[in-house]
């Protein structure tokens with residue numbers, strides 16, 4: 001029997017690789033999802049169904065790429081493939097979310113990824129209020145959703161570790177760490193604010209890797225790395241830190257769906273070189289080093305790295 005060294009677990013599913021396609025427009029076509037499976041993806045998170053498009057009630061809307069009916073049709077078709085298909089639901093209104101969850105589950109989604117995408121910009125709301133609302137949403141969604149469910153978190157949290165532990169206690173199956181911020185930019189020529197999606201680079205993985213290693217072994221659910229997997233190296237960094245799988249969007253948009261194969265080859269080559277028989281044996285291998293770094297040691301290494309920084313302009 002040939003054993004696949006990349007086989008892993010994702011929200012309770014056995015998957016062929018820890019490389020999972022993140023929610024992005026590449027999954028808008030069934031043939032692309034087939035190509036993702038062919039290229040060796042472990043699972044596919046579909047692009048989001050937004051509650052705003054749900055309100056539109058089946059009517060296609062140019063703003064939201066597809067109508068909710070089209071989305072459900074895609075879920076139905078994709079769920080017949082051989083990899084887990086995860087519907088992504090985006091919003092904060094529980095009535096809409098409840099209907100959307102039931103609809104995607106009925107259409108055959110194997111799991112749900114819930115992305116509240118809620119940026120705290122209200123000057124009168126405290127961090128506690130914002131985070132309490134996230135916990136309430138997670139609790140309600142967990143009760144509604146009859147399938148495994150992950151929640152995608154923003155990086156803008158005052159205490160990500162504490163919140164992760166409280167969310168984990170609601171019984172959700174995984175936390176996707178972290179979503180990317182797409183803030184409006186000031187265009188100095190047109191003098192208007194514009195919002196562009198920038199594809200990530202490997203530097204964008206640092207925050208998620210940091211928290212994966214601090215949370216490894218502390219949660220019941222899985223940690224799923226998200227952001228900045230540009231090469232296999234970043235996927236390995238997430239896994240060694242404690243993520244059970246990593247999601248990838250930008251690299252696939254930049255290099256094409258076949259790049260999943262390149263990432264898998266990179267993982268396999270590294271494992272061969274380090275004589276690792278299976279992915280599960282490397283998950284969290286380096287997390288203890290970071291956990292041992294107490295807050296005071298962290299300040300010392302922070303000061304050292306600033307003091308040791310070299311530049312030809314420093315005389």
Ligand SMILES: Cc1cc2nc3c(=O)[nH]c(=O)nc-3n(C[C@H](O)[C@H](O)[C@H](O)COP(=O)(O)O)c2cc1C
Pocket residue numbers: 022023024025047048049088090115152178179180197198199200201204226227228229247248249250251253
């Ligand atoms: C063009 C584009 C569209 C995206 N659409 C969604 C979406 O519909 N829902 C969602 O939760 N995330 C969406 N994302 C965010 C990605 O799922 C992912 O969290 C983010 O890009 C970080 O991963 P990366 O560094 O591999 O790109 C989108 C990202 C891109 C680049």
